[in-house]
Every structure is written in C-alpha cells, then in structure tokens.
Amino acid sequence: MQTHKAKRVEIIIEAPMEGRLTTALMKAGVTGFSILPVLGGSGRAGQWTREGQVGRSGMMAVICIIRPERLDTLLDAAFAVVERHIGVVTITDCEVLRAERF
Amino acid sequence: MQTHKAKRVEIIIEAPMEGRLTTALMKAGVTGFSILPVLGGSGRAGQWTREGQVGRSGMMAVICIIRPERLDTLLDAAFAVVERHIGVVTITDCEVLRAERF
Amino acid sequence: MQTHKAKRVEIIIEAPMEGRLTTALMKAGVTGFSILPVLGGSGRAGQWTREGQVGRSGMMAVICIIRPERLDTLLDAAFAVVERHIGVVTITDCEVLRAERF
Amino acid sequence: MQDILALAADNVLSPMILCFALGLFAALARSELTVPEAAAKALSIYLLFAIGFKGGVAVADHGVDGTLISALAAGVVLSFALPFVAFALLRVMTRLSVTDAAATSAHYGSISIVTFVTATSVLSASGIAAEGYMVAVAAAMEAPAIISALWLAARFGSGSKVDATLWREILLNGSIVLLVGSFLIGLITGAEGMARIESFIISPFQGVLCLFLLDMGLVAGRGLRGSRGVISLGVLAFGLLMPVMGAASGLAMGLLLGQSAGGVALFMTLAASASYIAVPAAMRVAMPEANPSVYLTLSLGITFPFNLIVGIPAYVAIAQAMTGA
Amino acid sequence: MQDILALAADNVLSPMILCFALGLFAALARSELTVPEAAAKALSIYLLFAIGFKGGVAVADHGVDGTLISALAAGVVLSFALPFVAFALLRVMTRLSVTDAAATSAHYGSISIVTFVTATSVLSASGIAAEGYMVAVAAAMEAPAIISALWLAARFGSGSKVDATLWREILLNGSIVLLVGSFLIGLITGAEGMARIESFIISPFQGVLCLFLLDMGLVAGRGLRGSRGVISLGVLAFGLLMPVMGAASGLAMGLLLGQSAGGVALFMTLAASASYIAVPAAMRVAMPEANPSVYLTLSLGITFPFNLIVGIPAYVAIAQAMTGA
Amino acid sequence: MQDILALAADNVLSPMILCFALGLFAALARSELTVPEAAAKALSIYLLFAIGFKGGVAVADHGVDGTLISALAAGVVLSFALPFVAFALLRVMTRLSVTDAAATSAHYGSISIVTFVTATSVLSASGIAAEGYMVAVAAAMEAPAIISALWLAARFGSGSKVDATLWREILLNGSIVLLVGSFLIGLITGAEGMARIESFIISPFQGVLCLFLLDMGLVAGRGLRGSRGVISLGVLAFGLLMPVMGAASGLAMGLLLGQSAGGVALFMTLAASASYIAVPAAMRVAMPEANPSVYLTLSLGITFPFNLIVGIPAYVAIAQAMTGA
C-alpha cells in the first residue's frame, strides 16, 4: 500500500499548559493533533501519579503527525510554549497512509 | 539484549468504528493490538475534546506491533475500514524483544 | 531546531506489574518515564476490554525516552520484570529537544 | 395562554433549567468547569434506570390498559414518518446536502430521553399523572427513524452501508436496553420492588437531574462554540420549527389514542425532541460523509434548549387544555 | 424445603437479582451498555464503606460478645482450609494443570464481598439480624487462602515468587482497608455517627446495590462470552459444587460458634463465595502462568451467579432452620 | 478552653475526620486504595453545588442584610493582604527562594473550599447558623491573592508572565463558576427550589463529605510520602503558624462586620485555609520555576489537616466566645 514519509512528534506537557500548546500549534498552522491522557510518570521533578495529584492535573501527551518540511515550524511553536515548563518533546520518522490529509 | 525488527502501526479512529476495525484486524490474522483512549484533537474537521462530545464518543488509538512481512495484510485490512472515515494511520520502524510473540 | 538522538521504549504490561516495573526502572537509574492507560487489546491470550475486566485491571503502557547508550540497562531491567509475564516491549529511534533532560 | 406563560415562567425558574443555563453560560464563557465523562454517564444510567423502573411499577399498579400496544405502534409510526417531514423542510429551508439533510432527519424522528425525563419531572412537579408505559414508547421510537433516513439517503443519491452489526448496535444500544430492562424489572417487582429502592430512585431524582442538565448545558455550549459558521439562518429556523411540527404530530397521536393529559404531553415531547446520542453514533458508521457538526448543533444546541425552556411547559399546558384536564 | 423455594423465588424476583440478570443479558446479547469503570469503582467504595460502617455501629451498639475473636479465627481457618478442598476437587474433577488448579483454589478460599453485601441486604429485607462483626470476618478471610494456594503450587510442582511487596499489596488491598477502616469508624462514632450519615448509607443502599449488580452482570456476561472453550463440564460442575461445600463448612463453623441465624447465613455465604478482585490481581503477580480465564470465569461467571440466585436464599433458609430461628 | 477541647474532641471523632484519617493512613501505609479521579471530581461538584445552593436559598429566605457587600469587600481585602504576611513569614522562617515563597503565599491568601464545606457541616451539626452569603465571600477570596503573589515575585526578583487567558482561567475556574452559579440558582428559586431538590442536597451531604474527605486523606498522604526532603522544620512551622495568623485576621474582620458566631467562624476558616486546586494550576502556568512540592505539601499536607482537626473546632469555639453566642 502506498505510504508517505512524515514525522510523528510527541509532546508530553503539564495539563494546565495543554490549551496554550494547542493554541500555539494552531496559530503556527499545525491543525492536526491528538491528545492522550498520561496517568503518571517520573522525571527530574520526581515521581507522580494522577491519583496522588491535587486537582488531578497531571500531564498530557500531544501527538502530531506532520509532513517533514513543516517540522521546524511545529518545533518552534511548541518550544516557545514548553520552554520554561517541564515536558518532553520527541520526534520519530514514520510513514502515513492518505498523505493528502496532512 | 537481542531485538528484532518490527513495525509499529498506530491507527487513530472514531470510537464507533473501533469494533469494526478490530474485527477486521482479527479476520486478517492480526491478533495483537492495544487500544488507547484519545481525549481530544484537531484535524480537518476542526478541534474537539471528549468533554464537549455528545455521548462522549471521540476517538481511539489502536496500536499494532507486527512483523514487517505482515504489514501489508494489516494495512489492507485497516484501510478497508477507515477508507470512508476520518482517521490517521501511521507506520514506524521499531525493534521488539521476544519476537516469538508476534 | 537542535535535536539529539534518543530511543523511545514502549512497554505494555499488566496493571498489577506496573509498580514493579517502575521500581525496577528507577533502581536501574532510569528516572524518566510516562504511563498511559490502555483500554483494551488482543494478544495470544485473547481479546479483552477494560469494561469486561473484573476489578478493571487491564494493562498500562510505560513510555521511556532514553539516551541510546543507556538503552541496554533499561532493557535488562525491564526484561527481568516482564520475563514471566505477558506484555510487549518495543524500541524506536527518535530525536529529542533539550537533551540535557535525559 | 396566560396559564401557558405562567407555567413556562415557573419552569424556566426551576433549578433544573437554571442549572442547564449555568452550564451553557460556563461553556460559552470558556470556563474550564467540566463534569467528568464517567460521572455524566453514571448520572444518565441513574436517570434511565429510575424512569424505566417507575414506568414499569406504574404499569404494574394500574394494569395495562388497551392503549399500550396502540401507543407503541403510534410511536413507531411517528418515528418512521417524522424524518420525511424533516427532510422536506431541510431541503426547502436550507442548503444542506442530501446526505446532511438525511442524517439530520434521522435525529428528529428519533427522541431525546433527557428531554423526556425533564418533561416527566415537570409533570410530577405539577401533580399531573401520565401513562407509565410511555417509557416503552420512548424506547420504541429510538430506532425506526434511522431506517427512513437511510432510505432517504439512498433514494436521493448518497450511498450508505448498513450491516447486521450496525442494526444490533442500534437496537441494543445502551439506553434502549436499560430503559426497557428497568421497565420490565419495575413491572415484575411492582410496588414491593419500589418499596425497596424508593429512597434511591424517587427522592434524589430531581437533584440528579439538575447536575445532569448542568453537564448537558456544558456540552451544548461547547458544541455551539465549536460550530460557528455551520449554522445558517435557515438551519436555525429549522431547529425551532421542527420541534413544533413534531409536537403537533405528537398531540394528534396522543388525542387519537385517548391518552391522559400527561400522556399527551409526553407524546408531544417525544415527537418534538431530537436524538443526540444513539443516532449520531449510528450516522458516523452508516453515513460518515454527513457532517456531525450540523446534526449535533441542531439537535443539541438548538432544539434541546428550545424544548427544555419553551417547549415542555407549552406542551404540558396545551395537552391540559386539549384533554380538558 | 417449600419455605426455601418461596424465599428463593422472592429473592430471584427482587430488583437486585433482576438487575444482575439484565446485565448478563445485555452482555450476552452484545449490547454496548456499560457502566463506566470509575462509576463502578465508586459504587463499590460506597457499598464497602456503608457495610463496614453499619457493622461497626452494630458492634458499638450491642457490645462485642465473646464470639468476635473466635469468629475471626474460624474465618481465617476456613480461608486456609478451603483451598485444599478446592484443589483436590479440581484435580479429580477436571484436567486443569497444577498451576491453574492452585490459582483457582485461592479464589475459593477467599471471599466475594459483593456476595456478602447481597446476603446482608437479603437478611435485612427479611428482618433477620446478624452479628455486626461479620464484616471484620469477611476482611479476615480475604488473604489466608492465598498462602495455601502458593504452598499447593510449590508442593505440587509449579514455582511462584512472592515478595514482601506482594504481601503488602494483599494485606492492604483497597477493600480490606476500606472495610476494616469503616468498621472501626462505625465502632468509634457509634449511634451518633450513624445519625449524621444515616440518610447517605442506609436509605439508598439497596438502590445502589441494584446498579452495582447491573454492572456485575455486564462484567460476568462479557467474561462468559470471552471464555468459550475454557470451561469444560468438569470445571462447570466444580463451580457449582464448590460453593455448596463451602457453605456446608460455613454452616458447621457458624453453628459451632453459636451464632444467630443471620450470622450463620453470612458465614455460609462467605465460605461459599469466591474472590474475583483481590485474589486474581495477586495471582497475576505470583503465578503469571496460571490462566486467568479459568479462575475468573469460574468465580465470576459461575459461582457468583449461583450464589446470588440459588445460594443466598438457600443459605438463609437453612441457617434459619438449623438455628431454630 | 474546656469547651474548645470538648468540641475539638467531638469533631475529631466525627465520621468525616475519621474518614480523612483513614485516607491518610491508607496512603502512608501504601495501600492501593484509591477513589477514581472522576468520582472524586463528581463528589466535589456535588459539594460545591449543594453548598452554593444552600447559601443562595438562605439569603433568599432571610433577605440580604447590609453586611453582604462589606463582607465581600472584606474577603477581597484579606485575600490581597494575606500573601504579604505569608511571604514575610516564609522569608524569615524558611530558606525558600523568592519564587517558591511568592507562589506559596498565593495559596494562603486564597482559600480551600473543602475546609469551608467541612466548617459549615460542623456548624450545622452544632446547630449554629451562619450568613448564607459566606459562599459568595469564599468565591470572592479565590483569586485576589494571585495578584499579590505575582507582584511580590516581580518586585523581589523572579519574572512571571500572566496573559489574559490566565486571568480568564483563574476568574472562571470551575469552582468559582459552580459556587457562584449555584448560589444564584438558590437565590432565584428560593424555598420552592429547595423543596424540589432538598432530599438530594441536604440529607446525603454529610455522607458524601465523608467519602470526599477519605479521598482528600489519600491524596494528602500520597503527597506527603512523595515530599520527603522538601519540608524543613521552618516550612513545617510556617504551615501551622500561618493558618493561625489567617484565622486571627478573619476573626477581626468578622467582628468588625458584626457577623453572627457562624459567620465569624467561617471567615476565620476561609482566611486560615490555603488553596490547593485553583492556585496551584495558576502557578504552574505563571511561575513554572516554583516547586509545586513545596506549596502543595504545605497547603494540602500540613495546613489542610491542621485546619480540619484542630483549626475548625477552635475557630467555632472562639467565634462563639467572642460574639457572646
């Protein structure tokens, strides 16, 4: 089946920053993403679980599939938001079906 | 540690189609997959969150780890289901432990 | 934007084993990971959904982004835990922003 | 007329409607107030179970009178027929595509169980009795409209595939099974069963409905915010006219069947209301090309609030006037 | 005998059991009706808290009579002993492997708190009092069976590793902590505490139990659908015979302790019931090679419905007959 | 003094506080007992709705007396002022950075609605009336403290960015909207509205509060376990001293306003309590460099239990003594 090269960007970010991140992405013209819940984790700031969170804020994972040539726009937009905040940004090479959608 | 080449296929699809997709996968002999919840997202049809959904249907992410040689079977089966529907299909190269399980 | 090579390890494991896995990871010095919920899936032991689970235990996905040179330590620690248990371990090449965090 | 206005005013100032308004306001003001998905679903399970059970107990108490079967039949006929009315209106009043119009018409033939629940609560607050079997009629009206809509879509152009799985999903959807199941449980256990769980399903009912309508307001408001541009003036007008047409057909049916004032009001409410759970899910599978924003905004953002605030009190007053109660 | 049948018929036609049946039906008919995970867990927290608290208040009211300690001891002994019975029966009646048989036996030595809760609700509906401390006995019976099962597995071949973490998880599992904790809170705050939260934990109790059993029916039904092929005739027979054996041992214990009719019935219920929450989780960790379909289908798909529908009314009637109440 | 101790003892042995203690114990003992996130949020929606509605109905009943506006103003002033006290104390008593001290001070100027709810439940259990509008004061006190903290942070060094979005998030945060909204609904529907949903919002209230405090205990305990090393002796002392300072200011304000014993007690409670929902979320956005462990452990792990167990009964007794009630 015909596939096309793309990038998969996964941004793990604090829940209170999610709206700001997606707004920044939309402003940068990145209109395709999906948001997955994160139940817990560990990082330099220690271990946490959603159950042990006040207000159960926690973190979210935002996944964007994007054409390779648009990656830098996306990373710039994302970086401006996460810069001062905790969070992880990873980029993976991938293939997609139906490239016209991206 | 000994690892083996495999493909990671991630299919983001509307919740009402999930059962049809997994049935199609099983019929095509793809018996290994995991389903993750998606809380919200954005695409050509605009932005959505599960909280703003009636019946809270939303979308799901189906992840299949599969041997490279079985990829096409999987994609054909998946494509037949998602064809007329919204959704995203991505394929990533990966390595797995315990290849005998796939 | 400046990125750095890393590995993305995804471990899908039974919920009752989650605490043991993360403890083992921490002991092996892997202090960065995120845990995502899994709603259902299928494998050699058949199909399941969280809704049809007693006690709704189900499975979890643990995601670790790690420097390539630390991968083997991680896999050894993870393997010791999942060895006798069901579960899937996949490794993907990726790039990260802010490498000093890993 | 004055009575209708008084009742309407009374209804609008009830805690339920104000909770709905609060939810609408919060969503439109972009407050992050949310009712968790699981909690909203739990509330709806409670409401469906309570309303079904009460209906069953009422039928067990008063016996099944002759109108039960004919009411069920009447409900099915209405559900089949209303999509044709809706489709015709949509094609005339709006520029929606055949697919969008057909998908929307299915929603208006089917029913909104929350609108129904709110109507029963308004009736019981006013001390007006209604036939207990109306919950069975509600269940019977959920699905037939879908068949009409699929036929319309096929007839006027756009394809659609409906497999056996979809039929099972529609006919055994959660709310039908729960409504009919709890109705039967109420019918079987009768007054004795009621005595055991009365303090669970009667006393807190209206309070639970308040919180549920708060959530409905939030969802409807978020939907409206996301749908700017989708709703033209014609579409808006349809969303207000169609429930009136539905209510009129319901009124005719209820009077024809010789129902009580409460029964007639509920028939009007069912016919006037539009589905926003079962039918949208079915449409996503059967007619994926139809735009969900259109039919969701119409049924949930326009017709649902209209029925809640203006419709129900009017239907109750009209039903009372027409049955001479 | 006639009394037993009458009571059984009464029980089967209670809203609780019919709700369970509705859930079973919906799951077997593949309806998508579901109770959200969080809601089901919230319901179970409510039930555990209410039952524990009530037990504590009852003990505070009536004072602790001499049988409390001996009842706890008796429960622990039963929980240790029953896995040996279960293991022997399984090896004789079925072709299950040693591991599967050992894992299953742990479930039958342990208890199902929902079965216990349903029995208390049947008792209170029949106006039969029971010793309040039986909730403490229930908590005490959760864990010992696991030790027996691990010993059986080790003795007859299959290895298994149990670390300190697992012991903490078992002994401090959510339901034990909540049950014992709320029992103590009831004991400390007594009638005064009860007065403050009575309308929360007494009146809605049976209604909440209905919705919870609806969910149990759904889960049990989905489990049964997924387990075709796992359950042979021998396994099925074990699932029906074992609760009878358990109930008999419970009866003996209860009579030996000189308990009231209600207490004896609850002892029978505990011994007859099989765990499906705490023990399965422990087995996934300690004996991962054992097949969960086997023990879950048995305890939840066969023994749980058996106890609910046939068992409990029989145990109550037998306990009444044997204590001369 | 003796009265205070007696009341305190009574309060400590109430089911609510014991539930909190049970949660704390379970978390510290690393039991896996958890209340699902959705259930906890649903409980908090219930509590906020009930308390707001009751307040509104009380104001509708008794009329708005002159103190309403002045009480709101007093609350806003307190919320603005207390962060300065807190910041000064923190800089003197601890080695926290400017950023951490400023972020923490915002929490202490703001309020904890659960502490407030618990205080109202203690008052109503003791039959002490309070001004219904205090829920509006509670809502008004949530946000101003954030402004003071941001000013402090900017003034003493660490930058922070606050955009319009953040202000909207703070002012329209879920609990403010729900509290004010349900207050208004109670005000509008009055006694009639109360009659319709009384059995939902009055009778089960204390029981729901029990389960909610159980969860608060679990969350506070898990937070404490994860914060070893963060809390120095100075920080701990601050967490106990600051609520006393807050309560003293609240006392002064309440007396100045000429409020009833209940109103004064609630003013003390509000001023003594520290936010752990709205303010932390705002701080993560505005001052991401501040360490959340510090302010969460302080407000939730130290000050919240202190207020619950020691504070509230003392505030009630002092308010009674000082108002001569």
Ligand SMILES: Nc1ncnc2c1ncn2[C@@H]1O[C@H](COP(=O)(O)O)[C@@H](O)[C@H]1O
């Ligand atoms: N290496 C990693 N892999 C996956 N997730 C991570 C990693 N590091 C941090 N995280 C996630 O990001 C959160 C904050 O990380 P940190 O800023 O390092 O405290 C953690 O709690 C995890 O959920």
Ligand SMILES: Nc1ncnc2c1ncn2[C@@H]1O[C@H](COP(=O)(O)O)[C@@H](O)[C@H]1O
């Ligand atoms: N580029 C993308 N990356 C990640 N998720 C996407 C992307 N595009 C679409 N999605 C997801 O698929 C849903 C439907 O997309 P669409 O069909 O484009 O409206 C969106 O709401 C997202 O959840």
Ligand SMILES: Nc1ncnc2c1ncn2[C@@H]1O[C@H](COP(=O)(O)O)[C@@H](O)[C@H]1O
């Ligand atoms: N190939 C696969 N791809 C993704 N997830 C899998 C795969 N195989 C197994 N899983 C997940 O792991 C669980 C246990 O697998 P198994 O041990 O094969 O029964 C399944 O229920 C799935 O959730």
Ligand code: NA
């Ligand atoms: Na209709």
Ligand code: NA
């Ligand atoms: Na047992």
Ligand code: NA
């Ligand atoms: Na304060």
